[in-house]
Amino acid sequence: MNLVIMGLKKRYRSNIALNGINMEIHPGIHGLLGSNGAGKTTLLRILATILRSDSGEIHWGETLDWKRPTAVKKALGYLPQQFGMYPYLSVREALRCVALLKGLPQQREREQIDLALERTHLADFQARKVAHLSGGMLRRLGIAQAILGEPDLLLLDEPSVGLDPEERIHLRKIIREYASSSRIVLLSSHIVGDIESLCDSLTILCGGNVLFSGGTQEATLLADGWVREAAVEKSALDDWERRYTVVNFLPGESSYTVRYLDREKRATGETVPTLEDSYALLVRAYKERERL
Secondary structure: OOOOEEEEEEEEOOOEEEEEEEEEOOOOEEEEEOOOOOHHHHHHHHOOOOOOOOOOOOEEOOOOOOHHHHHHHHHHHEEEEOOOOOOEEHHHHHHHHHHHOOOOOHHHHHHHHHHHHHHHHHHOOOOOOHHHHHHHHHEEEEEHHOOOOOEEEEEEEOOOOOHHHHHHHHOOOOOOHHOOOEEEEEEEEHHHHHHHEEEEEEEEEEEEEEEEEEEHHHHHHHHOOOEEEEEEEHHHHHHHHHHEEEEEEEEOOOOOEEEEEEEOOOOEEEEOOHHHHHHHHHHHHHHHHOOO
């Protein structure tokens, strides 16, 4: 069952957060990639029925109507970017509160909480107070409450924000294990590595506009022929950054190995592109109204 978004618009006074975007998302893990202010959180909050769009349509299944948020909320799971829970509750008590809000039948509540605790590796910490959880464990609790009831649509807003590398790897494993051929996991991130390692497909947003929507591999190949590498004197790096779009640079003894986007496309295959290269290329083309 695909999630279809048509002509979705949202404006905050003079700021356009979503500019009539169109997307079709298939089951699997789909990433929303963009900088802060690109429209990722606004889109997820509309899908989670926390915000109303100014116009546009959302279709997922035959019976759900986003104008009737109560039914939609019960059918999906949502992890906001800033997740919090009453600090005096234990992990299990917090999940019981969420189960009640989701309207889970009492006979399924214990089973679903146990399953969520097991999936997020929190079973050994279910008696611990929320106030005493580490940042990574609190994020896992956020995932646990989102997957209560096993929703087929899971919305995760910057799920790895603030996590150390070990916790980030752990979180990716949880998300992969939950995703299936019939579920949609939609996650936002400004970290390209999260999208590359998790997502089958992605949408790149900038200024409330969709720059790309499709397969992750297809997106990566967009930069083929545009990427160069060069040894640049340390004293010349600032000038190089003014002339080109520098994606990355590695320091050496007297120079940097600079990875950058050229102004003209050359023969493909000279430098293997990455998703980060393609993201930088699309954003540059959008901001400079450049035809690729």
